Amino acid sequence: SSNKGADYVYFERTTAGFSDDAVPRSKAAQLKLEHYYKVAVEAAIERNQRRVELERKLAADPTMSEERKQRQLQQLGKRESAFLRLRRTKLGLDDFRTVKVIGKGAFGEVRVVQKTDTGKIYAMKTLRKDEMLKKDQLAHVRAERDVLAESNSPWVVQLYYSFQDPSYLYLIMEFLPGGDLMTMLIKYDTFSEDVTRFYIAECVLAIEAVHQLGFIHRDIKPDNILIDKDGHIKLSDFGLSTGFHKQHDSSYYQRLLDSANGVTSPTAAAQAARNSVMVNSINLTMSSKDQIATWKANRRKLAYSTVGTPDYIAPEIFLQKGYGNECDWWSLGAIMFECLVGYPPFCSESTHETYQKILQWQHYLTFPDDVHLSREAEDLIRRLITSPDRRLAVEQIKKHPFFYGVDWNAIRNIEAPFIPRLRSITDTSYFPTEELEQVPDEPVNADTTGANKDLAFLGYTFKRFTISSQAF
Amino acid sequence: TPTSPSAPKPLYLCSPFVEAALVKGNFKTIVMLPKYADVMEWVAVNVFEFYTNLNQFYGVLAECCTAQSCPTMSAGPNLNYTWINQDRKSVQLPAPTYVDYVMTWVQNLLDDETVFPTKSGRDFSPNFPATVKHVYRQLLRVFAHLYHAHYPQILHLRSEGHFNSLFAHFLAFGKEYELLEPKDIKGQQGAVVGIGALWDKWKEMGILESA
Numbered sequence A: 001s002s003n004k005g006a007d008y009v010y011f012e013r014t015t016a017g018f019s020d021d022a023v024p025r026s027k028a029a030q031l032k033l034e035h036y037y038k039v040a041v042e043a044a045i046e047r048n049q050r051r052v053e054l055e056r057k058l059a060a061d062p063t064m065s066e067e068r069k070q071r072q073l074q075q076l077g078k079r080e081s082a083f084l085r086l087r088r089t090k091l092g093l094d095d096f097r098t099v100k101v102i103g104k105g106a107f108g109e110v111r112v113v114q115k116t117d118t119g120k121i122y123a124m125k126t127l128r129k130d131e132m133l134k135k136d137q138l139a140h141v142r143a144e145r146d147v148l149a150e151s152n153s154p155w156v157v158q159l160y161y162s163f164q165d166p167s168y169l170y171l172i173m174e175f176l177p178g179g180d181l182m183t184m185l186i187k188y189d190t191f192s193e194d195v196t197r198f199y200i201a202e203c204v205l206a207i208e209a210v211h212q213l214g215f216i217h218r219d220i221k222p223d224n225i226l227i228d229k230d231g232h233i234k235l236s237d238f239g240l241s242t243g244f245h246k247q248h249d250s251s252y253y254q255r256l257l258d259s260a261n262g263v264t265s266p267t268a269a270a271q272a273a274r275n276s277v278m279v280n281s282i283n284l285t286m287s288s289k290d291q292i293a294t295w296k297a298n299r300r301k302l303a304y305s306t307v308g309t310p311d312y313i314a315p316e317i318f319l320q321k322g323y324g325n326e327c328d329w330w331s332l333g334a335i336m337f338e339c340l341v342g343y344p345p346f347c348s349e350s351t352h353e354t355y356q357k358i359l360q361w362q363h364y365l366t367f368p369d370d371v372h373l374s375r376e377a378e379d380l381i382r383r384l385i386t387s388p389d390r391r392l393a394v395e396q397i398k399k400h401p402f403f404y405g406v407d408w409n410a411i412r413n414i415e416a417p418f419i420p421r422l423r424s425i426t427d428t429s430y431f432p433t434e435e436l437e438q439v440p441d442e443p444v445n446a447d448t449t450g451a452n453k454d455l456a457f458l459g460y461t462f463k464r465f466t467i468s469s470q471a472f
Numbered sequence B: 001t002p003t004s005p006s007a008p009k010p011l012y013l014c015s016p017f018v019e020a021a022l023v024k025g026n027f028k029t030i031v032m033l034p035k036y037a038d039v040m041e042w043v044a045v046n047v048f049e050f051y052t053n054l055n056q057f058y059g060v061l062a063e064c065c066t067a068q069s070c071p072t073m074s075a076g077p078n079l080n081y082t083w084i085n086q087d088r089k090s091v092q093l094p095a096p097t098y099v100d101y102v103m104t105w106v107q108n109l110l111d112d113e114t115v116f117p118t119k120s121g122r123d124f125s126p127n128f129p130a131t132v133k134h135v136y137r138q139l140l141r142v143f144a145h146l147y148h149a150h151y152p153q154i155l156h157l158r159s160e161g162h163f164n165s166l167f168a169h170f171l172a173f174g175k176e177y178e179l180l181e182p183k184d185i186k187g188q189q190g191a192v193v194g195i196g197a198l199w200d201k202w203k204e205m206g207i208l209e210s211a
């Protein structure tokens, strides 16, 4: 401005003498430093808030002894110190010991692991990078990590650490010992309406929580509904959820559709569906007991395949026209149907047929005669498995007569219908471990030498205070 | 003094660059020890992050810092740092070699569980404060060389605000935990450190606390 002073110099800037990547690299260094200071200031503020809150709470408690108050403050200091240490901590596979393989997903396995220095138990999900690259899924992992890391929600499986080596990405999550809803459905065939009400009501709150974080799950299915030690649910697997709608997702489904039958467009797919109406009429003559048996015989195989099951995916996701978070309520309708009937509404011999039935849901959504559903249950399902514009929104869902008597604010605190009976913190009896015996304890080709350690948590460390502090 | 009066003032002391900053205001909020937290953990994580951030910037400037351009680890008109080798002899090294030795040495310390423990239940050794002081002094030398020899390049890359703030933070932190001696920052008669003048200037400007 006006007073430039004697020291003022003019300097002609040029990047002429630099290599091509010097400019982008210096920009990257600048951005990292900006992020560093932003986070450092936020962390200082949050730390301060935690301290002031505790000090205030202690000051307001006349019954607690001075000594105990001091101890609590020291405890806070210990947690803060442990949290500072986490920022320097690099983790690798060799920091964890496998207890048991408990699950299989599209791109790897899920193992119960123990952190060797603390003895704490976690679930570790491995994702094969090469497989994911083939399927354009790497972007999704970021989404998964973001959702899991940013939420403090009791409805979402907590992510504690993530790291990678050249072959795999690793997500270290809280271990939910109760298994998943798919395994439970395989065991029980169907649930009573009361039990269904409990799980579906919890799912409503869980999906609402995901939506409030700004995400659409898009892949809600019984395999992703996990059961905690008290029998309450949490959602996992944000492999497909994303804060931004990615164009290639719909083209991915499109390719699946195309490859299945030389079919080239959704309209053609619908045509093909109409032609296969005979197959469906045969199905209709089968008793639902037979359907359940056939369905269940294939269910787990489908869960382990890279294609995954399309049974719960809303039709608008297959079409190229875009969609909103209503798609998750369709999935919930399909899950509710399965809980009461024993198989999902559009299940078929092949995935391709399932796609077709979903696109033509008006023709294929039928309730079998030999299963009795209450009017309220059927009505709710029909208001979820419907076109997006007519589908109920969360507030309407909560008010639906099917949920009569549900206390939406307290449901997580009431006693769950099935409470896992666990003999130890590493009890895996709620998982199909015998089916996974051929899966090796360590991922094949993983770096077990610790040479490829990653900083725990990249940008997320600061947000995880309360959670991470429990993780030590 | 040996500096001739006609020597042009280093750019980092000139306006508008001397006041360029990414972080405005006082560093106190991010330097002060969080109440009830362990001072060792606090110093450890901050040293770790100073190292990471400085390394990041050196990585960008490394292409300009070669054995030809910088045959010595210069940090002032009459100051070249020497490295103490295995035979305890002090030797002149080209700046890129010197910096590489410093960074490798610090990285190895940071990765050493006995020096910078990360595992639960492991404590810092009683030597930790001495080791950290040593680390801090060497990192200061890397800053000093970059300011003395590569500031124009920092300007070309429009990084002066960022680099200034990182260094000012480094100085503020070093002062708070007594990791730096004034003589490390200012040098000695006849061998002044270029950034010594910057330190004075920033104190005068209120960017750093005086006293």
Ligand SMILES: Nc1ncnc2c1ncn2[C@@H]1O[C@H](COP(=O)(O)OP(=O)(O)OP(=O)(O)O)[C@@H](O)[C@H]1O
Binding pocket: A102, A103, A104, A105, A106, A107, A108, A110, A123, A125, A157, A173, A174, A175, A176, A177, A179, A180, A223, A224, A226, A236, A237, A239, A303, A304, A308, A431
């Ligand atoms: N945190 C966890 N605690 C306990 N079990 C888990 C946990 N995460 C996953 N599992 C088990 O592993 C199975 C597979 O996990 P998940 O569904 O996340 O894999 P995936 O690779 O995403 O598969 P897909 O994409 O096909 O759903 C789950 O159905 C569940 O049984």
